[in-house]
Ligand SMILES: Cc1cc2nc3c(=O)[nH]c(=O)nc-3n(C[C@H](O)[C@H](O)[C@H](O)COP(=O)(O)OP(=O)(O)OC[C@H]3O[C@@H](n4cnc5c(N)ncnc54)[C@H](O)[C@@H]3O)c2cc1C
């Protein structure tokens with residue numbers, strides 16, 4: 001059994017893991033990036049469309065190009081890689097040293113000892129079973145991301161005519177991708193009154209191709225015994241399908257794009273507590289989880305819409321990892337909460353006096369809005385925002401001198417004059 | 419060649435019959451119309467090894483249930499399929515229900531079921547802290563358990579095949595003629611099999627098979643049951659199977675800790691007309707959730723990972739019909755195998771064997787029988803030391819394909835080599851794709867391995883045979899029109 005010792009074990013070689021390893025290795029620390037896939041890049045590898053990197057690299061890149069840059073940066077900084085390796089277990093000894101168990105075809109069982117761990121495992125897709133779509137269980141039902149993988153990495157066509165369930169970004173990107181592959185796309189069915197993907201994807205992936213978007217509609221039944229033959233769709237009336245106005249769309253393929261869930265099983269196994277609002281690990285202002293020495297960033301922490309934010313977040317986190325390795329104490333924790341119109345805030349704690357970047361997921365659509373931080377009944381900070389959408393994460397930085405010893409509650413208010 | 423026995427249908431009934439017969443010097447053939455064995459009713463049920471207290475022993479189904487239940491331990495040890503005697507609790511939530519529970523308990527005692535225990539409110543909660551605290555009382559049947567039904571069928575068939583039984587899948591019987599001393603069976607594709615005895619174990623289609631062989635006229639009425647599976651992490655996973663007080667037509671909606679650590683809730687019981695109607699509906703999901711939440715705490719729709727429905731093959735008599743045909747010679751009917759068919763199946767196999775003997779089939783025990791299937795390795799159950807050793811034999815043991823269930827490439831290869839070449843077949847054999855992501859991450863990898871090992875091109879792989887193709891073709895097959 002192969003054993004080795006590193007300073008930091010990074011689990012996941014997606015945008016988050018790569019950015020973290022780059023910073024950690026550049027500082028002279030031994031960083032090992034582990035990924036179950038044979039190539040680094042994570043989800044980016046299958047995102048062959050462009051639109052990545054405008055913020056982080058100041059250039060419009062495709063997913064694989066972004067992944068390549070991030071990989072080369074990590075390699076240049078001196079990070080090493082363990083690819084084709086699945087982490088199946090994290091053990092913690094009495095001295096706080098971690099042992100990771102890696103399984104791979106190349107090396108069998110391999111043990112990696114580390115002083116710190118970065119969790120960058122990304123997320124998984126919600127599927128048909130999770131939302132319990134009624135009907136038959138034929139072949140031809142895919143999650144949008146798995147269809148993307150089949151098409152972009154394996155060159156396989158899933159079918160001839162598709163309907164997309166849910167208007168998440170992956171589904172929108174796939175609508176266009178299917179069109180480009182010669183498939184017919186009958187439409188996108190979304191239960192919410194607003195799309196859950198980015199506005200630019202609605203325009204570029206649906207509108208440009210004349211693909212209908214049915215908002216406030218639900219797939220009420222899957223039809224077809226062996227292979228999908230169609231779906232029954234009904235408009236929603238106060239949340240309930242109005243069957244008197246239902247209609248059938250014939251198709252042989254269904255793609256689900258109904259949300260992403262942080263991949264936290266390994267984290268939970270290591271004893272890391274989760275944040276109810278994000279589904280990801282609960283972290284402090286250092287991105288350190290409830291288990292001292294385990295840090296987290298990227299989609300496993302909370303689901304991001306832009307990879308650039310993932311790289312930025314992981315970079316910030318990596319500096320905190322370095323500081324902790326150099327002996328800095330763990331962060332003092334004062335709780336943050338979300339009030340009106342916000343789904344979550346990350347990190348869930350701040351440290352008095354430390355300048356902190358906060359990420360939020362809004363629950364409302366507003367062309368103009370006010371984001372406000374409130375502490376001990378007083379507004380301590382506020383910022384005007386434009387074009388707030390649930391599809392788009394909000395990221396702001398609050399100066400350390402405003403962050404005191406009292407908890408902060410964040411509120412979002414629609415301020416557009418109608 | 420003329421076989422001694424041809425068994426129509428490779429569900430639990432047919433498979434258990436083959437398992438029994440394979441111990442004797444007989445040439446037996448198992449004929450199944452689906453792409454793999456166990457793809458009928460036997461893959462879509464609650465997986466419970468019932469306790470033997472639900473029906474009076476005057477019924478054949480109760481007698482075989484009680485006998486079958488007792489046979490599971492040994493079978494589990496010999497054949498290695500997942501089985502746990504986790505026990506059953508019947509929970510009452512009113513005094514009225516409590517009097518029903520007492521009747522059930524008395525019936526169990528009368529049936530000769532041992533170790534039954536009447537339980538107070540306190541005892542129920544001590545046994546199962548996840549029960550709703552409003553439980554009035556109930557009873558405990560430690561002899562009940564759960565099994566992975568498809569794995570069980572695979573094991574029975576594997577045992578039979580190991581010991582000389584032949585198996586033909588994609589073999590759809592359309593006609594049977596008795597030629598004076600043997601049967602000539604014809605398949606939809608024109609295939610012919612000849613055998614001296616025929617066992618009709620065709621589940622939902624036993625009426626059609628009987629008719630096409632000139633046997634008795636009867637009708638199988640499908641009774642649908644929807645089931646929903648919850649993630650391993652569900653806080654509502656009890657440590658016993660939880661039953662409500664039963665109704666006339668069903669044992670009610672249950673909370674089941676499966677032998678693989680997930681939680682299942684269901685089934686419903688509704689008559690349907692169509693023998694292929696396995697649709698699930700949101701109204702039933704809601705009803706199931708309401709009913710189980712009133713019994714057990716911590717069950718949430720957020721933990722749902724998948725759903726399915728199965729059809730119980732029911733006769734008007736509500737009992738099993740296992741008997742030599744009075745019309746067709748050398749023909750054994752195994753029909754109406756509704757619940758508790760799974761539980762009863764080992765005893766069904768034995769019973770059918772005895773009926774065949776009664777009809778003149780000579781049974782001579784084989785000198786050499788391979789009683790035990792070689793134990794199967796599963797990466798998720800191995801220690802890392804063992805995994806490292808397995809890796810030395812075959813590196814595929816430490817190549818994890820299905821992350822949610824921790825299934826290695828070696829297990830998938832083994833499934834394909836054992837003849838499971840559909841995606842569902844591999845899933846049922848290995849659990850790959852059965853976890854929380856339902857194959858979202860690994861389906862492309864699994865398709866590639868099945869294709870590589872079976873030689874079937876990716877494009878032609880199916881979910882469960884027939885026209886259930888997974889993919890349409892390759893990029894470039896469709897003309898792009900924008
Ligand atoms: C389909 C899609 C389209 C997108 N489109 C855009 C876009 O147009 N523009 C944009 O800016 N952003 C886009 N994004 C967002 C952005 O690309 C992602 O949020 C970002 O790449 C996520 O990076 P990550 O490192 O957190 O996760 P991932 O990229 O998912 O990486 C996680 C890695 O961890 C590995 N892993 C997990 N568990 C283990 C384990 N136990 N052992 C070993 N390895 C493990 C996984 O194999 C994976 O490689 C898109 C995202 C998706 C999914």
Ligand SMILES: Cc1cc2nc3c(=O)[nH]c(=O)nc-3n(C[C@H](O)[C@H](O)[C@H](O)COP(=O)(O)OP(=O)(O)OC[C@H]3O[C@@H](n4cnc5c(N)ncnc54)[C@H](O)[C@@H]3O)c2cc1C
Pocket residue numbers: 426427428429430431432433449450451452455456457458459460461462463464465466467468589590591592619620621622623624627641642643644685727728729730755756757758759760761762
């Ligand atoms: C929802 C539900 C829950 C249940 N729960 C339980 C439980 O918890 N415990 C329990 O003990 N029992 C339970 N049961 C009952 C149990 O599942 C059945 O009794 C049992 O599976 C029946 O097995 P079988 O082999 O008779 O039928 P099947 O499994 O249907 O096998 C018949 C086979 O015959 C094949 N066939 C049909 N026609 C032809 C033909 N013409 N040519 C060739 N092959 C043919 C079919 O393809 C099929 O594979 C449940 C049933 C349902 C529906």
